[in-house]
Amino acid sequence: MKPLAAFAAAMVALAMTTPAAAQDFAVVHATLAIGDGSDPVQDANVIVQGGKVVAAGKDAAVPQGLPVIDATGKWVSPGLFAALTDLGIYDVDAVWQSNDTSAGEAPFSAALDVAPVVNPEAQNIKVSRAGAVTRASVVPRAGSSIFAGQGAVIDLGADPEPVVTRRAFQYVELGENGARLAGGSRMAAYVSLANALAEARDLAGRGRNDDVLLNRPDAAALIPVVTGEQALYVHVERAADIRSALALRQDFPKLDLVLVGASEGWMAAQDIAAAGVPVIAMALNDLPAGFEQLAASQSNVGRMVDAGVKVAIGRFGDMNQPRYAPQQAGNLVALNRIPGAAGLSWGEAFAAISSIPAEISGLEGQAGVLKPGAAGDVVIWDGDPLELSSAPLRVFIDGVEQPLDSHQTRLKERYRTPEEGELPKAYEW
Amino acid sequence: MQPFRTALLAAGALALSACGSAAGVKSASGSAAPGDAQAPYPSTYTPYPGMPTALTGATVYDGKGGAIEGGTVLFAGGELVAVGGPDLAIPEGFTRIDAAGKFVTPGIIDIHSHLGDYPSPAVDAHMDGNEMTDPITPQVWAEHSVWPQDPGFSRAMANGGVTSLQILPGSANLMGGRTVTLKNVPSRTVQGMKFPGAPYGFKMACGENPKRVYGEQGRMPMTRMGNFALNRKTWIEAREYADGDREERDLAMETLAGVLDGEILVHNHCYRADEMAFVLDMAEEAGYRVSAFHHAVESYKIADMLREAGACSAVWADWYGFKMEANDAIPENAALIHNAGACVVIHSDDENGIQRLNQEAAKAQADGLRMGIEIADAEVIRWLTLNPAKAMGIDVMTGSLESGKMADIVLWNGDPLSVYSRPEKVWVDGALLYDALDPQRRPVSDFELGQPGAGDVK
Numbered sequence: 001m002k003p004l005a006a007f008a009a010a011m012v013a014l015a016m017t018t019p020a021a022a023q024d025f026a027v028v029h030a031t032l033a034i035g036d037g038s039d040p041v042q043d044a045n046v047i048v049q050g051g052k053v054v055a056a057g058k059d060a061a062v063p064q065g066l067p068v069i070d071a072t073g074k075w076v077s078p079g080l081f082a083a084l085t086d087l088g089i090y091d092v093d094a095v096w097q098s099n100d101t102s103a104g105e106a107p108f109s110a111a112l113d114v115a116p117v118v119n120p121e122a123q124n125i126k127v128s129r130a131g132a133v134t135r136a137s138v139v140p141r142a143g144s145s146i147f148a149g150q151g152a153v154i155d156l157g158a159d160p161e162p163v164v165t166r167r168a169f170q171y172v173e174l175g176e177n178g179a180r181l182a183g184g185s186r187m188a189a190y191v192s193l194a195n196a197l198a199e200a201r202d203l204a205g206r207g208r209n210d211d212v213l214l215n216r217p218d219a220a221a222l223i224p225v226v227t228g229e230q231a232l233y234v235h236v237e238r239a240a241d242i243r244s245a246l247a248l249r250q251d252f253p254k255l256d257l258v259l260v261g262a263s264e265g266w267m268a269a270q271d272i273a274a275a276g277v278p279v280i281a282m283a284l285n286d287l288p289a290g291f292e293q294l295a296a297s298q299s300n301v302g303r304m305v306d307a308g309v310k311v312a313i314g315r316f317g318d319m320n321q322p323r324y325a326p327q328q329a330g331n332l333v334a335l336n337r338i339p340g341a342a343g344l345s346w347g348e349a350f351a352a353i354s355s356i357p358a359e360i361s362g363l364e365g366q367a368g369v370l371k372p373g374a375a376g377d378v379v380i381w382d383g384d385p386l387e388l389s390s391a392p393l394r395v396f397i398d399g400v401e402q403p404l405d406s407h408q409t410r411l412k413e414r415y416r417t418p419e420e421g422e423l424p425k426a427y428e429w
Numbered sequence: 430m431q432p433f434r435t436a437l438l439a440a441g442a443l444a445l446s447a448c449g450s451a452a453g454v455k456s457a458s459g460s461a462a463p464g465d466a467q468a469p470y471p472s473t474y475t476p477y478p479g480m481p482t483a484l485t486g487a488t489v490y491d492g493k494g495g496a497i498e499g500g501t502v503l504f505a506g507g508e509l510v511a512v513g514g515p516d517l518a519i520p521e522g523f524t525r526i527d528a529a530g531k532f533v534t535p536g537i538i539d540i541h542s543h544l545g546d547y548p549s550p551a552v553d554a555h556m557d558g559n560e561m562t563d564p565i566t567p568q569v570w571a572e573h574s575v576w577p578q579d580p581g582f583s584r585a586m587a588n589g590g591v592t593s594l595q596i597l598p599g600s601a602n603l604m605g606g607r608t609v610t611l612k613n614v615p616s617r618t619v620q621g622m623k624f625p626g627a628p629y630g631f632k633m634a635c636g637e638n639p640k641r642v643y644g645e646q647g648r649m650p651m652t653r654m655g656n657f658a659l660n661r662k663t664w665i666e667a668r669e670y671a672d673g674d675r676e677e678r679d680l681a682m683e684t685l686a687g688v689l690d691g692e693i694l695v696h697n698h699c700y701r702a703d704e705m706a707f708v709l710d711m712a713e714e715a716g717y718r719v720s721a722f723h724h725a726v727e728s729y730k731i732a733d734m735l736r737e738a739g740a741c742s743a744v745w746a747d748w749y750g751f752k753m754e755a756n757d758a759i760p761e762n763a764a765l766i767h768n769a770g771a772c773v774v775i776h777s778d779d780e781n782g783i784q785r786l787n788q789e790a791a792k793a794q795a796d797g798l799r800m801g802i803e804i805a806d807a808e809v810i811r812w813l814t815l816n817p818a819k820a821m822g823i824d825v826m827t828g829s830l831e832s833g834k835m836a837d838i839v840l841w842n843g844d845p846l847s848v849y850s851r852p853e854k855v856w857v858d859g860a861l862l863y864d865a866l867d868p869q870r871r872p873v874s875d876f877e878l879g880q881p882g883a884g885d886v887k
Contacts, residue, residue: 094637094752124750239881267881286584286887287549287780288877295882298588318751319779327788330848337842338851338865341886388791388848391799408749408759412800418732418769 022051022399026062030071035078035354035369037347048376051399056370079134079377081368082322083314083357088118104143111217112149115166126406129156131323132392134377146178157397169231228254235260238292239267263293266300269307278360280314283328302342312357325353330386472623476858481505483519486529492814492829496807504836507859512830536592536837540817541776545575559599568680569606581780583872588784590839590852600634600698601642628822635699664715694720700754702730721820726758732769741772741820746789764797774817791846
């Protein structure tokens with residue numbers, strides 16, 4: 001066994017017994033991406049102790065005796081935060097037995113909670129971890145109601161406890177998909193939402209009356225939404241739908257809104273900015289895939305950012321893998337060279353896949369950024385993280401070095417040459 | 430497609446869209462007589478006017494594996510005139526474009542697209558890619574489903590540099606019908622896009638999709654063995670027809686006879702290695718050749734067999750895990766196929782992926798390098814140009830930068846294998862049809878005209 005593979009195997013074995021201890025270390029002489037929107041810094045250091053970032057920058061001093069990783073010619077960055085994923089909730093998407101993403105035949109909707117479902121051994125977690133994704137939000141897909149249920153924030157560490165924040169947010173569909181789920185029209189979606197929130201308010205206040213549509217668990221699950229203790233993620237694409245979603249706060253002033261999708265967000269960017277509502281958008285949507293996104297453009301994110309909106313790149317599901325986040329961010333940097341397009345600076349683009357989704361997900365200053373006190377989620381890359389040819393060399397989560405192997409890496413080694421040898425391929429492992 | 434929408438369709442239309450067989454028949458007639466003149470629905474495309482142009486100082490990837498630093502590319506009258514180094518003489522009357530620091534490649538070719546037959550917007554009224562009424566439909570032609578106003582065509586050009594593409598029926602059926610190869614030129618009609626002289630393709634599909642679609646209806650095929658039984662039965666009938674006098678018009682048999690004559694090229698959606706091996710035997714039994722396996726995520730397991738069979742593998746860089754037969758997909762697939770000496774084509778099967786085939790190829794190249802397989806940049810470009818052209822039977826006309834070929838050319842504002850580069854100009858048959866620096870050279874479909882965002886950079 002090669003040393004690297006042996007190391008990875010040892011890490012797996014270790015993870016199966018007890019969680020590995022955080023390592024104290026320094027990464028030195030690296031090109032540093034802090035993740036806060038600033039430009040990369042040459043020849044900088046990152047110090048991690050006790051599972052946390054202690055210092056990062058050109059002048060970060062390396063304490064005496066700390067193990068040092070020389071990253072000359074390499075890059076170091078925070079681990080990526082993938083917003084709105086299906087990580088850990090299926091093995092094979094189209095194999096229903098393995099798929100927990102939605103529960104369309106269940107009597108519950110808003111009460112659904114993805115946290116106990118997340119499987120840290122799922123291959124999509126391992127593959128994403130090898131792609132520098134260290135934390136993510138996981139979201140159910142709406143089944144039979146406009147409410148998809150409650151999402152969770154996870155880390156992708158090779159340990160038995162993936163969930164960082166349980167019931168981190170509620171997710172609701174209010175665009176074309178919401179109209180379909182509500183009975184055929186956006187009108188019904190808005191009535192459904194308003195009624196559900198009112199029933200939750202009643203349940204929390206003067207008590208539940210007999211004339212209700214929601215069952216008790218669903219109504220109870222929406223109480224923290226009405227009170228603003230739990231964020232409400234609203235999926236809308238069309239500019240008009242965005243404005244209607246923002247107006248929900250006229251009736252329910254405490255709603256902690258996050259817009260999801262917002263393909264036409266650039267047309268309502270001033271309104272979104274004025275409302276102070278953050279957005280999780282897909283970076284490269286540029287087709288009128290439906291009538292609700294006729295004005296989709298790759299400049300959407302850049303224009304919203306220019307208007308002062310906090311925008312994360314996200315919505316990673318099935319074919320749109322979390323490990324594509326750097327490629328998508330890089331594409332937005334490339335837009336800067338196209339007249340009339342609005343791109344992002346390198347620092348802005350990297351923040352859109354690290355600190356900003358972490359902030360929107362409730363981990364401001366704690367993840368997606370290499371600042372003192374943040375989690376020791378550190379990735380050492382063989383080159384510019386946004387470039388297609390680059391890949392992570394080493395990944396740390398909470399200061400613990402992670403295995404980067406998976407079903408895929410093992411298949412790759414087995415079939416390095418396709419011909420069978422003295423024994424069938426089944427004996428090569 | 431949005432990820433969540435894709436998820437809804439994972440067991441349906443989208444998953445079905447993965448597969449294709451293109452038949453390269455020059456004739457649509459029962460006798461498969463070559464020549465567009467005799468074929469129905471002939472191409473009416475003629476190149477748009479262009480200026481004699483000289484691109485100078487660029488890094489030129491010629492599409493057949495060669496690279497020229499400080500290269501010069503000359504084209505006029507819709508054709509490539511010459512490709513050479515800095516010393517290549519530029520004839521009088523050629524407009525010079527200084528391409529120093531930029532890159533030139535042949536027009537990008539997507540061997541697997543559903544633009545037009547699953548267009549945007551993806552509404553029910555537009556679901557024209559799968560004739561899901563019978564598992565054997567060689568009689569249908571993808572071109573009759575293509576909506577030329579699909580805005581996806583313009584995105585493929587502006588963001589992906591795509592100048593030619595093959596549109597296939599979906600993969601619900603074992604035999605899905607004829608494909609059509611198009612020039613990526615906006616047109617009022619499909620005939621105005623049809624690639625003159627391109628052979629037809631024939632789409633076939635292995636595995637999960639046909640057996641699921643028809644098995645759920647309680648019909649054959651319900652199993653993979655049913656898939657093969659029905660295919661073999663059909664090929665026996667086709668052989669009888671082909672060996673007969675072919676007098677009686679039979680649209681299905683005419684297509685199959687064209688395949689057996691070698692004039693229609695087979696494009697077979699097939700994920701798993703073991704199924705591809707069976708298809709190769711079936712092709713031998715029936716007397717045809719597989720031009721390319723599409724979505725061949727397990728080609729790396731049998732790359733030696735595919736090399737011997739001369740079949741290309743049309744693949745994504747790193748899609749995996751969305752269905753059972755994609756469970757063993759690995760990002761090193763393309764590099765391992767290439768390393769074994771077999772033919773690699775990077776394909777999209779996706780209206781977004783087609784905008785970034787260059788980036789997918791770059792990722793596949795990098796994944797190979799990390800396992801010690803070094804593949805030169807110019808060779809990687811071949812995966813998007815000459816290799817698909819060969820598998821589609823249009824390599825005599827396009828796919829590489831060689832004198833006399835169609836002037837299908839992309840000028841990139843940087844290395845096309847970098848995430849930071851975009852197409853700056855795209856020529857089809859020497860006509861400038863996209864220019865990132867000129868908003869007037871940005872096509873806007875009828876559908877988008879007068880709608881929010883029309884004419885935006887996209």
